[in-house]
Amino acid sequence: MAAETARQFEALEAQAAVLMSTFIAAGYEAVAPAIIQPADIYLDAVGEDLRARTYVFTDPAGDELCLRPDLTVPVCRLYLERNGDAAGREARFCYNGPAFRFQPQGATRAHPREFRQAGIECFGAAGREQADAEVLAAIVRALEGAGLTDYQLSFGDLGLFGAMLTTVDMPERWRQRLKHHFWAPEAFRAELKRLTTAPGDIMKGMPAALAAELDPADTEASEHAVERYLDSEGIEVIGARTLSEITANLVARAADAAAPPLSPTAASLILRYLEVSCPAREAGQRIKDIVRAEGVDISDGLISWQRRLTLLAEQGIDLARADFSAEFGRALAYYTGFVFEAVTPALGRRTPVAGGGRYDALMKVVGGRSDVPAVGAAIHTERLLAAAGRPS
Amino acid sequence: MSTQSLPSGANSSERGSPSGANSSERGSPSGANKDARLVLAVPSKGRLMEQTSEILAKAGLTIRKTGNERGYRGEVAEMPDVEVAFVSASEIARYLKTGQAHIGVTGEDLVRETMPDAETRVILLRKLGFGFADVVVAVPASWLDVRTMSDLDQMAATFRRHHGRPLRVATKYMNLTRAHFARHGVSDYRIVESLGATEGTPAAGTADLIVDITTTGSTLKANGLRILDDGVILKSQANLVAANLAEWSPAARAAEAAILRALDAAT
Numbered sequence: 297m298a299a300e301t302a303r304q305f306e307a308l309e310a311q312a313a314v315l316m317s318t319f320i321a322a323g324y325e326a327v328a329p330a331i332i333q334p335a336d337i338y339l340d341a342v343g344e345d346l347r348a349r350t351y352v353f354t355d356p357a358g359d360e361l362c363l364r365p366d367l368t369v370p371v372c373r374l375y376l377e378r379n380g381d382a383a384g385r386e387a388r389f390c391y392n393g394p395a396f397r398f399q400p401q402g403a404t405r406a407h408p409r410e411f412r413q414a415g416i417e418c419f420g421a422a423g424r425e426q427a428d429a430e431v432l433a434a435i436v437r438a439l440e441g442a443g444l445t446d447y448q449l450s451f452g453d454l455g456l457f458g459a460m461l462t463t464v465d466m467p468e469r470w471r472q473r474l475k476h477h478f479w480a481p482e483a484f485r486a487e488l489k490r491l492t493t494a495p496g497d498i499m500k501g502m503p504a505a506l507a508a509e510l511d512p513a514d515t516e517a518s519e520h521a522v523e524r525y526l527d528s529e530g531i532e533v534i535g536a537r538t539l540s541e542i543t544a545n546l547v548a549r550a551a552d553a554a555a556p557p558l559s560p561t562a563a564s565l566i567l568r569y570l571e572v573s574c575p576a577r578e579a580g581q582r583i584k585d586i587v588r589a590e591g592v593d594i595s596d597g598l599i600s601w602q603r604r605l606t607l608l609a610e611q612g613i614d615l616a617r618a619d620f621s622a623e624f625g626r627a628l629a630y631y632t633g634f635v636f637e638a639v640t641p642a643l644g645r646r647t648p649v650a651g652g653g654r655y656d657a658l659m660k661v662v663g664g665r666s667d668v669p670a671v672g673a674a675i676h677t678e679r680l681l682a683a684a685g686r687p688s
Numbered sequence: 689m690s691t692q693s694l695p696s697g698a699n700s701s702e703r704g705s706p707s708g709a710n711s712s713e714r715g716s717p718s719g720a721n722k723d724a725r726l727v728l729a730v731p732s733k734g735r736l737m738e739q740t741s742e743i744l745a746k747a748g749l750t751i752r753k754t755g756n757e758r759g760y761r762g763e764v765a766e767m768p769d770v771e772v773a774f775v776s777a778s779e780i781a782r783y784l785k786t787g788q789a790h791i792g793v794t795g796e797d798l799v800r801e802t803m804p805d806a807e808t809r810v811i812l813l814r815k816l817g818f819g820f821a822d823v824v825v826a827v828p829a830s831w832l833d834v835r836t837m838s839d840l841d842q843m844a845a846t847f848r849r850h851h852g853r854p855l856r857v858a859t860k861y862m863n864l865t866r867a868h869f870a871r872h873g874v875s876d877y878r879i880v881e882s883l884g885a886t887e888g889t890p891a892a893g894t895a896d897l898i899v900d901i902t903t904t905g906s907t908l909k910a911n912g913l914r915i916l917d918d919g920v921i922l923k924s925q926a927n928l929v930a931a932n933l934a935e936w937s938p939a940a941r942a943a944e945a946a947i948l949r950a951l952d953a954a955t
Contacts, residue, residue: 340854343875348866400804476845483838483873501835501917526830533830534912535890536851545833545843 304681308412311442311681312392315414318438319390322430324416327389329370335360341369341661342630349398363396368655368672371417372662384668386420392677406647408678414438415652415674419659425604427671428634428654433611435650435673439638443684444649447640449617451576452624454478455633455654459597460569460587464562466491467555469548474566481623488566491558499553502546510547519543565590572622576605579620604634625653632656634671640683649683650675724935725771726943729783729792732760732774736926739818740793747950769943778802784810787933790940791947797823797901797924801861811930814951819926821901823864825919826908828890828897836917837872840897844876847896858882858895861921865899868921887911 320326339347342365351363364370371389379385392414403409416434421427432449439447457478461471470491477484490497499507509521522543526533533539568586572579580602587594609615625635635653639645652673659668730751731737744751750765751772762772773789781802783789793816803809827834834840844855855877859865862879869877880895887907889895901924902908905915928951930944 339878343854344866344869344877344879345875347878348862472845473842476841477873479875480873483841487838502832506832522832525832529829531829532912534828535830535896536893537828537831537847537896539830541846541850542831542833545846549833 307681314441315438316392318441319416322434324388324390327391329374332361333364333370335362337662338362351396365397366395367391367413369662372659375419376664384420388418390416412677413674414677417672419668419670425600425607428604429607429611431671431673432636442680447638450624450637451618451620452635454625456597456601459594463592463594466558488563492563495555495557496553498549507550510550512547512551518547570622576618576620577615630655630658642683649679723939724937725769726940727771727773727789729773729775729780729789731777736777736819743816747954769939784929784931787931790934791930793926793928795819795924796927797922801864804863809932812927813930814928816926821903821924823861823901823921824915826898826913826915829912829914841874854878856880856895857897858886858889859899861899864921
């Protein structure tokens with residue numbers, strides 16, 4: 297529970313004052329978005345996993361609402377409300393407030409159902425590496441300001457993963473599939489194996505005679521073929537998906553099935569990349585060595601990675617504390633680029649005191665008209681208090 | 689951004705036994721009620737009640753209501769140490785979860801749905817050979833491009849682009865659905881809770897696909913639906929189930945053993 301004793305309440309308040317003043321001094325405007333949020337937006341944005349951990353309820357008017365499970369989505373909504381049509385404008389916000397999550401294994405001190413997040417979100421900043429470095433630096437300064445001295449940083453970079461995939465020769469849809477499966481290691485490996493050994497399996501179980509009639513160059517003829525097939529089988533089209541959506545997907549799948557399999561060397565490059573786990577300062581060279589052996593070039597991605605490290609060092613971040621893992625980020629859906637966590641020996645790697653990253657695609661999901669570059673991070677304040685142990 | 693780790697595995701290290709009860713051993717009598725009678729929960733109506741009565745009758749056990757014919761309490765004529773509670777099938781799973789009943793007859797589907805941590809809370813004592821039902825994922829038969837969970841996952845992103853919303857899955861089995869979809873790496877969907885006539889929701893437009901129970905598949909077919917090739921989540925039947933969290937007096941243990949002996953002798 298948040299502040300279960302008066303003493304902890306006072307200690308959390310004092311700590312929050314330090315964190316917020318650090319953020320405000322760094323140019324972030326303090327905001328306090330609503331605790332009760334419309335359920336729809338959350339449930340559409342965060343996927344079923346977080347939904348299962350969100351307290352959802354119906355109010356007396358029959359509207360579905362929820363207690364916010366984090367503050368990022370509420371701050372995105374606040375940004376949209378303020379900017380309307382001018383979405384894309386640069387803005388920086390900071391906050392300190394409660395968030396709520398159902399804990400399926402029962403609430404504990406490290407995983408409470410009610411906790412307070414203090415964090416920052418930076419929207420619309422064009423220089424991505426600069427904004428990434430600035431956000432991480434502000435979080436580290438806040439952690440240190442609250443008295444935390446013994447901590448490590450973990451880095452990951454979904455942008456680098458994307459850059460690596462782009463260099464491997466395969467149909468674009470396969471790339472999208474692999475990116476999509478990044479979050480689920482088992483599904484990822486299964487997909488990679490299928491693409492390497494039997495891309496044709498994708499049409500297994502689909503009527504062969506119909507597949508032969510599908511023509512990527514002639515949408516109308518393909519739709520007629522699907523319609524004839526459904527009629528002959530006595531199947532009615534029900535639900536939201538139309539005949540043309542179904543046909544388009546069948547045609548695309550038939551094309552994928554006919555593509556040559558992914559080369560084993562490409563598959564091994566991808567797997568070797570994902571195995572990279574080393575001090576952050578060595579990651580660039582490590583990855584360069586792996587891709588060079590395959591004769592591919594991902595210098596754009598690596599330049600961006602290296603620039604970010606330089607900027608972090610300029611901001612005073614001690615990179616000796618930072619590790620890179622290509623797999624890091626797999627547990628955290630909706631991130632699109634740089635991701636990071638701060639962990640402490642006191643609480644362990646599975647209980648980070650702070651975390652965040654770049655999420656360029658979220659704004660549209662919560663109702664924005666277009667994507668807005670965004671990066672943010674939050675501190676789990678009860679954990680920080682436990683780890684930093686400020687003298688009371 | 690979120691500083692809480694997401695559910696997959698994050699909490700597993702601190703997974704404790706529910707409300708302090710020892711997970712491998714059943715709760716032992718705390719002294720007070722050492723003669724407490726065994727509470728047997730049985731379905732209060734319908735085919736499940738009839739079949740439960742039949743299988744117990746075959747084992748030489750007669751269950752009957754005590755007091756008012758419309759009451760919810762009863763007894764086993766041959767066993768004075770047993771008290772019968774007539775409860776709806778889904779309520780029985782909740783009784784067993786909390787230990788309000790010692791043993792009960794309910795479907796494995798309801799056990800798994802009601803208790804994500806079923807292994808620590810209950811023991812499935814005997815499969816009873818009735819109440820067969822498969823919990824399945826079914827999609828419109830017209831989705832020729834979707835045969836498997838993986839196909840569904842692949843289509844979900846395109847669907848969101850076209851319709852501006854995630855796929856909706858109608859079900860009353862929210863936990864089983866989440867676990868099955870997560871196992872197959874499907875995350876871009878949303879559950880809409882459905883408490884009846886689930887198979888009609890895709891045609892009505894309130895959902896795109898469903899997770900529901902089926903015995904022969906004919907109701908699904910009549911509603912224009914088809915089960916995915918890897919869409920069978922659970923093959924369920926009625927079970928006799930014991931609750932770890934109930935207060936097990938020596939009398940209750942003896943009564944349980946006697947019921948199991950009678951059932952085993954009859955089959």
